[in-house]
Amino acid sequence: MKLIYKTLFLIVLATGLSFNARAQRGNYKPEMYVGATFGMTGSMMYLNPTVDQDILTGYNGGLVFRYVADKSLGVQAELNYSERGWQQKGGAFTHRLSYVEVPFLTHFNFGDKFRFFVNIGPKIGYLISDKTTVNIAATTEDEEEQRSQAVKYPLDYGFCFGMGVLVSAGKQVFQLDTRANLSMSDVFPNQKKDYFNNSNNLYASVSFAWLIRIK
DSSP: OHHHHHHHHHHHHHHHHHHHHHHTSSOOOOEEEEEEEEEEEEEEEEEESOOOEEOEEEEEEEEEEEEESSSSEEEEEEEEEEEEEEEETTSSEEEEEEEEEEEEEEEEEEESSEEEEEEEEEEEEEEEEEEEEESSOOOSHHHHHHHTOOOOOOEEEEEEEEEEEEEEETTEEEEEEEEEEEEEEESSOOSTTSSOSEEEEEEEEEEEEEEEEOO
């Protein structure tokens, strides 16, 4: 996991430097967009000790600001509501976490009216809702301890990587975005006396967006 985070950090740093260099090479007609996005998440948690899990579905959506400095490179910031968490295999127990998050992304795009794009960058979020649901009583002590874990670290931070397609229609843009998200922060207590050593959010999302070009 640490190797993945270091690799993503180097990629983000390199693309940021590339953005600055290209923006200074000449005079471009920048594109600026604002809009909204709405979609679904599919999440699990990286838990150590491991727990058999099913994918937990949830909602995500929010506001988007995008600035494209030249034909293929720009930056993007978002303010999102995102649901994630973990679900015990079979659906006996669900721990749903809802966050407000802000991704800061480097945006690549290729094409004209129809474009393929890639977004990559860091994100930070804060827990605003925490809900557990039990459908079947625990049958072992381990399950009882797993289910009793309370959130200790509401701050969530990590990296996200996504790709998708967009279509321009005048000043409007319609796009489909798929994204993978890796959190570096633990959710539950992680001291030696605690049950989980690691508890990181892992989730993917699919969303539709409607943007308007304002410049």
